[in-house]
Amino acid sequence: KAGVTQTPRYLIKTRGQQVTLSCSPISGHRSVSWYQQTPGQGLQFLFEYFSETQRNKGNFPGRFSGRQFSNSRSEMNVSTLELGDSALYLCASSFPTNEQYFGPGTRLTVT
Amino acid sequence: GENVEQHPSTLSVQEGDSAVIKCTYSDSASNYFPWYKQELGKRPQLIIDIRSNVGEKKDQRIAVTLNKTAKHFSLHITETQPEDSAVYFCAASEDFGNEKLTFGTGTRLTIIP
Numbered sequence: 001k002a003g004v005t006q007t008p009r010y011l012i013k014t015r016g017q018q019v020t021l022s023c024s025p026i027s028g029h030r031s032v033s034w035y036q037q038t039p040g041q042g043l044q045f046l047f048e049y050f051s052e053t054q055r056n057k058g059n060f061p062g063r064f065s066g067r068q069f070s071n072s073r074s075e076m077n078v079s080t081l082e083l084g085d086s087a088l089y090l091c092a093s094s095f096p097t098n099e100q101y102f103g104p105g106t107r108l109t110v111t
Numbered sequence: 112g113e114n115v116e117q118h119p120s121t122l123s124v125q126e127g128d129s130a131v132i133k134c135t136y137s138d139s140a141s142n143y144f145p146w147y148k149q150e151l152g153k154r155p156q157l158i159i160d161i162r163s164n165v166g167e168k169k170d171q172r173i174a175v176t177l178n179k180t181a182k183h184f185s186l187h188i189t190e191t192q193p194e195d196s197a198v199y200f201c202a203a204s205e206d207f208g209n210e211k212l213t214f215g216t217g218t219r220l221t222i223i224p
Binding site for chain 2: 031033035042043044045048050055056058090092094095098099100101102103104105
């Protein structure tokens, strides 16, 4: 099976702009989780989608949102970008087991 | 919410020796404990996991132990090799239906040839 894919791999944005990141899970996986990875805060959970519904949410502001489509592909959106949003954004897919497999990530730089 | 602490933050081991990384968690509802290996510039890779109904699990040179009473779990790597050098993360979550992983802060393991 093909692994989890994420697009784009690298992104440079300016403060105040918005960005949309995409994640395609492993075929057959119905759950997609998103994580933010930074040197200072480590790996932090953003949210999880299952069957097009947000099932869990982490402690991030409302500027961070996501959605999942009927084919299990997921997108996350960050509005009004801040410098502190610069990070590696990782998605992971799972289900029916809860073993999560990560994509390569999208490296977002906010200037 | 869940809090996972991981020690040590850095670990240097002679090639061929064993390495042990320890984690503690706070939420007694946590039942699933995976370990991830992340090489520089790459994605976290699931290397082994354990569920609360099991005390120990082994896969070749890697083993994980779990003590639910004490709320701690450990990763053991034996006969270390240079390719084991990476950052290792422990994590915890409730079981099926709650995919939120709470991660430890990571251990940078360096294998000295």
